[in-house]
Amino acid sequence: MQLTEEFAATTQYFPVRKALDDDTIHNFKPAKKITLDDLNQNVLKSEYAVRGSIPRRAEELEFELLNNDSSDSLAFENIVHANIGNPQQLDQKPLTFSRQVISILQYPELLNQRNILVSTGIFKSDAMERAETLLCHIGGSVGAYSSSQGVYGIRETVANYITARDNGETASPDDIFLTEGASKAASYLLSLLCKDKNTGVLIPIPQYPLYTATITLCDAKMLPYYLNEESGWSTNTNEIEKVVLDAIADNVKPSVMVVINPGNPTGSVLSKDDIIHIINIGAKYGIVLIADEVYQENIFDGEFHSMKKVLRSLQKQYPGKYDAVQLASLHSTSKGVSGECGQRGGYMELVGFKDEIRQAILKLASISLCSVITGQALVDLMVNPPKKGDESYELDNFERKNIHETLKERAEKLYNLFCQLKGVECQKPQGAMYLFPKLHFPQTLITEAINQNMSPDEFYCHALLEATGICTVPGSGFGQKEGTYHLRTTFLAPGNQWTEKWKLFHEEFFSKYQ
Amino acid sequence: MQLTEEFAATTQYFPVRKALDDDTIHNFKPAKKITLDDLNQNVLKSEYAVRGSIPRRAEELEFELLNNDSSDSLAFENIVHANIGNPQQLDQKPLTFSRQVISILQYPELLNQRNILVSTGIFKSDAMERAETLLCHIGGSVGAYSSSQGVYGIRETVANYITARDNGETASPDDIFLTEGASKAASYLLSLLCKDKNTGVLIPIPQYPLYTATITLCDAKMLPYYLNEESGWSTNTNEIEKVVLDAIADNVKPSVMVVINPGNPTGSVLSKDDIIHIINIGAKYGIVLIADEVYQENIFDGEFHSMKKVLRSLQKQYPGKYDAVQLASLHSTSKGVSGECGQRGGYMELVGFKDEIRQAILKLASISLCSVITGQALVDLMVNPPKKGDESYELDNFERKNIHETLKERAEKLYNLFCQLKGVECQKPQGAMYLFPKLHFPQTLITEAINQNMSPDEFYCHALLEATGICTVPGSGFGQKEGTYHLRTTFLAPGNQWTEKWKLFHEEFFSKYQ
CATH class of the missing domain: 3.90.1150.10 (Aspartate Aminotransferase, domain 1)
Known part of the structure; x- marks a missing residue:
């Protein structure tokens, strides 16, 4: 009732519209500007x-x-x-092959000038060919919306890349979503999975603040688990399980766990054992795992184990035990060796979700129409660089x-x-x-x-x-x-x-x- | 307590981590997969x-x-x-000049091949020059993040365009946000302005479903106002004011009003009188106006009046009366004659907001890092096409x-x-x-x-x-x-x-x- 009274005090009802030549239409008491108090407090x-x-x-x-x-x-x-x-x-330079391809995608007329452009060495012919293939996948123009999940042919390329990365464990284009960087994927997942104030999201501390910011926007509950600085920022599974159980005791439902590997801001790489223990938590408590794996190419020391590969090996080793694990893995063209932050390319792979959940994510993506097409094309180029024997291979490999x-x-x-x-x-x-x-x-x-x-x-x-x-x-x-x-x-x-x-x-x- | 009991029934506490050679770590009862019930119901x-x-x-x-x-x-x-x-x-073809420029931005090495490319007629020299200017504004590479509000030099170009469009009413680059299409701008604004379940958002019926979808995601209240089909889908201000007052009586605070001009899906164009009446509602009730003006170039019959231009003229004519009006105007490279949907370019101009509100929008934008740089560049090209006398003018104008x-x-x-x-x-x-x-x-x-x-x-x-x-x-x-x-x-x-x-x-x- 307070609202009504407040308005009643500042406004009086009379029709704003009479006739335009009637000055009374401009005869009202103006309201005040909005302030921070009027905003969604989660944003603040x-x-x-x-x-x-x-x-x-x-x-x-x-x-x-x-x-x-x-x-x-x-x-x-x-x-x-x-x-x-x-x-x-x-001072990092973009990869020449990738940029040649995207340049042609932006101005396909260049394909009609192939003779001049290739003979003068301005473009490589395999860049021309890749651009033609991509244009065909895309449907002719990077200026048209794609399907909201992303261009199918590019999702196929991503699926093939993941299959090869994970020693032949098959990935399907139907489970790949092309997204504007990994940030957008994280935002889709958390918007969907944060049901209400009692939804708990486990996040590593220290973490990348995209996660805390997005969880705050979603009005969910943060469940911090601390990384062990002394042992190279490793995870402590006992501590994570304690966080889960404490949350449950507090009537908070631990629904999602964010894992950043390689670590941001820590620069650490998780061991296979650490990943197994994390998956165990997911399997035991039905917690959806978000694996932020955008730095998977940036490894200087040790080895990167994709969470999906580890999951698949557990599923083989312990039949039935890990079938219900649900995992979303995020990747991006912003990092790695492409470093194309401003181009907003990325993908996520959904593993183990019911189809109804996939459909809900697709609906959310459809409200944003689609991710930028050249960013989608860069994902293709990131996961499928020139191969030995290709004209651009040597330079690309060198770069x-x-x-x-x-x-x-x-x-x-x-x-x-x-x-x-x-x-x-x-x-x-x-x-x-x-x-x-x-x-x-x-x-x-x-x-x-x-x-x-x-x-x-x-x-x-x-x-x-x-x-x-x-x-x-x-x-x-x-x-x-x-x-x-x-x-x-x-x-x-x-x-x-x-x-x-x-x-x-x-x-x-x-x-x-x- | 229910949650705790449910979990207690399906899980038993023992540390997941002991030693890896201990098979007990895989000895737990797996939980079930999540279902639609576990999701944010607003998405559903x-x-x-x-x-x-x-x-x-x-x-x-x-x-x-x-x-x-x-x-x-x-x-x-x-x-x-x-x-x-x-x-x-x-079958719409992209504008040649725009695509030449973006193609060069993607592969700036082309600037070093100017002699060949211009003499063979493959690129026009003014496209080369524009690309150089834009690269300078952008800071050298479309692969780097820009500031979250967008590249400053491009925001200046947009401000100049608006100033010219609105008969010299000055626009400032500080009030321009470059966004991924207009959808993202709408999403920022509604996420911020929808404080809680009692926030009311006036939307025209029929409307573009981005608005109903986003309002549902924000868990705010839709306040539909009907357009008059019989009189070319015009607005009825008396009806709008009734919607506002009914909402207040229902303890819903009418905070935002969406206006789509030219209309989607109606194809109508609002008269200046209709716009004046809408601004009156905004001024009288302190309702923020979101003017979705993405079709401002697509006029076949009648004249487009930007809401800002009409507002500025009211502010001059009735000093003090319209000073508190707050307006966000949305535009996009997806429509108009550029039709570059897949490139995700757009901008919004904020008019009349307190600086604290602008800062809150900037924070929200910063969580998404920045909009795609080539989309930002396309905004520049949309609002600043080649001019009479420029080498590309004739073709561009013809197209x-x-x-x-x-x-x-x-x-x-x-x-x-x-x-x-x-x-x-x-x-x-x-x-x-x-x-x-x-x-x-x-x-x-x-x-x-x-x-x-x-x-x-x-x-x-x-x-x-x-x-x-x-x-x-x-x-x-x-x-x-x-x-x-x-x-x-x-x-x-x-x-x-x-x-x-x-x-x-x-x-x-x-x-x-x-």
């Missing part, structure tokens, strides 16, 4: 640190550097964007190896820096694009941070940005054990200058508060 | 007719035609996709005019067909890409439909598809006055064959039930 509660306050400040500084004379007062000449895994913003090696070198270089720094402890990078060092702050620094109304890790990242232009994200944005402090940084930036600057900053900053 | 409730049961059946038939011998038994050789405004799926004329001719041709058909009544098309004829069904047909568990319009569309391959959408998917029946069809398909087939089907079908 959600946080996405990767684009949070430090990155926003970095954007301001970058704007100053580009446009303003006052930039003379800044201690640096450019921003080092280490807050986000965005390889092509730094892929080179990117992989470069990433590995940069990871090691930054890791070595952190090993040298006083008060910094870092796990050895095994995969992904990030390091997540632990910072042992002096007490005076902690006190000063609190005085300035910041968490100590935020205080450090803030000072690092203002002193050097290096933009990182405080560990608090990803979650960390109470009383510990971290930061996430990508290792993607080239050169030694930025790591040198970081070293100097760190030593000065720590000695100031020692 | 949501409906998106444009990709609903008739289009799904059309997909099956198309699959049969392509892959199956049983297609011999079908009465047609291809599906006519008239269910969705997807011009390039039919644009040609597409516009073709669409107009097809609209008229289909309208003329409907005028001839018995029991069909259709408003004259003024804009957009659709006709929404009213079907006066014989009573025997209505009875037969009900016997077959279908609404009569669904029954008709179903029979039309099975007999001719023409895929349309029943009016019930868009909303219609009780006891009336319609269907939505695009007029995009080329040739006369399909309209002839429709005519024959209609006459036969109606005479069967006469």
Whole structure:
């Protein structure tokens, strides 16, 4: 009733429409503008640190550097964007073959100029052929909507790739959804699986904040499980099971478990044993597993085990035991060696779901019509690169190896820096694009941070940005054990200058508060 | 407590992890798979007719035609996709200049081959120059994430376009968000503005089902206002105000009003007077206006008035009265003459919102990282085509005019067909890409439909598809006055064959039930 009274006080009923020449139609008391109170409070509660306050400040500084004379007062000449895994913003070049194909898809008229373009070496003929095949799958134009699940021919290519990756365990195009990056897949799954406030979603801590943000938007309950920093950010299954049982005791239904492998922000790679234990939890409690496997190509140390492959081997070994496991595996063109973040390509594979669930996801996807077609084509190119003997093979293979090696070198270089720094402890990078060092702050620094109304890790990242232009994200944005402090940084930036600057900053900053 | 007991019955606590060589870790009772009951019920409730049961059946038939011998038994050789405004799926060609630019953006190496490519006439030099400018705005690669609001330089171009469109009323790049089509913009706005179950969203009936689907997902309350079919689907402001007041009396807060102009599915164009009355409602009740103006270029009859231009003129004429009006205007590269549905480009302009609201939208956008960069570039190309004197101007202008004329001719041709058909009544098309004829069904047909568990319009569309391959959408998917029946069809398909087939089907079908 309150609402009615409030409105009754500010408005009076008379028809807005009479005749246009009648000035009374403009004779009303205007209402006020909406404020934050009028909004969906879950949006206000959600946080996405990767684009949070430090990155926003970095954007301001970058704007100053580009446009303003006052930039003379800044201690640096450019921003080092280490807050986000965005390889092509730094110096990573796109793969030539992929870009040739997409370029032709955008302007198929080039196919009619094949003689000139191939003889001059501007395009390779196998790029022309791949573009023709893809155009045929797509139906002639990247400017038309595809089916909401994605272009069928591309889903077939993805299914073949997964089958080969998982030692012949068959994947079906019907279970593949082409999505705008992995973010969109995560959003579909959580929107669907979060039934109400009592739905629990297990997330690793630290985690990629897309998950906390999306769970908050869905108004579901976060069930954090902590990774073991000391043993390379491995999972602790006993602890996970305790989280599940505590949730049940609290009348929260643990429905979904997010697993990020290789880890973001941790850079770890899960062992096969860890994955088996996670699948056991899924099987025993009927918890849907979301395997965020977008960094599956970014492995420097150890081996990537896809959750599906491990599941299939368990299903063979223990007949009947694992038949009800439901798994969604996410992949993306943004990471790996393609690094095509801005092109918004990705896929998810659904494993073990009832068909009615697949249909519900399809309906959700249909409301967004379809994912961008060139992003879908890039998925095809990611999983089906030129093969030995193909004209583009050598260059493509060289570029892929080179990117992989470069990433590995940069990871090691930054890791070595952190090993040298006083008060910094870092796990050895095994995969992904990030390091997540632990910072042992002096007490005076902690006190000063609190005085300035910041968490100590935020205080450090803030000072690092203002002193050097290096933009990182405080560990608090990803979650960390109470009383510990971290930061996430990508290792993607080239050169030694930025790591040198970081070293100097760190030593000065720590000695100031020692 | 029920949940706890249920789980206690099916699971027993023992640590899943002991040692891997211990078979007890696989010794648990597996849980069951999830079912529809376990899902977010709003997803199940949501409906998106444009990709609903008739289009799904059309997909099956198309699959049969392509892959199956049983297609011999079908009465047609291809599906006519008239269910969705997807011009390039039919025979509309993309604009050459736009595609040349995007092709270069995808493979900037082409810029180094300028001499060959321009001298052979493969690319125009102004396409090369535009690509260089855009690459500079974008920061060098379409494969990098942009800021979540979109590339600044492109937002500047959009702001300049709006300023010119609205007779010099200034637009600012800070108020422009680049989005994946208009669907994503609608989704951001409704997710944010739908606070709770008591939030009311006014939607026209008939409406584009993206809105009903999204409102259902947001768990808000739909407040339908009916358009006047008899007077060319105009708005009735008295009725709208009654809807607002009835909602308030019901303790529902009318917070948002969706206006689709030119109309989808109606094909109508709102008069300036209608728009003034709508703005009055927004001003008087503090209702946020969402102006879906994606068909602003698709005008065949009458004139398009942007809601912002009308608002600005009211603000000048009645100082202080309209200052609190809050408006979001949506546009897209999917429609107009570019028709680039699969490229997922679009923008929204925010007018009159407090900065805190803009920040909240930005946070929501940041969780999706950014919209696809080539889609952003296409927005630039849509609003800033080649100018008189530019090398590409003549061809581009010819193509644009040609597409516009073709669409107009097809609209008229289909309208003329409907005028001839018995029991069909259709408003004259003024804009957009659709006709929404009213079907006066014989009573025997209505009875037969009900016997077959279908609404009569669904029954008709179903029979039309099975007999001719023409895929349309029943009016019930868009909303219609009780006891009336319609269907939505695009007029995009080329040739006369399909309209002839429709005519024959209609006459036969109606005479069967006469």
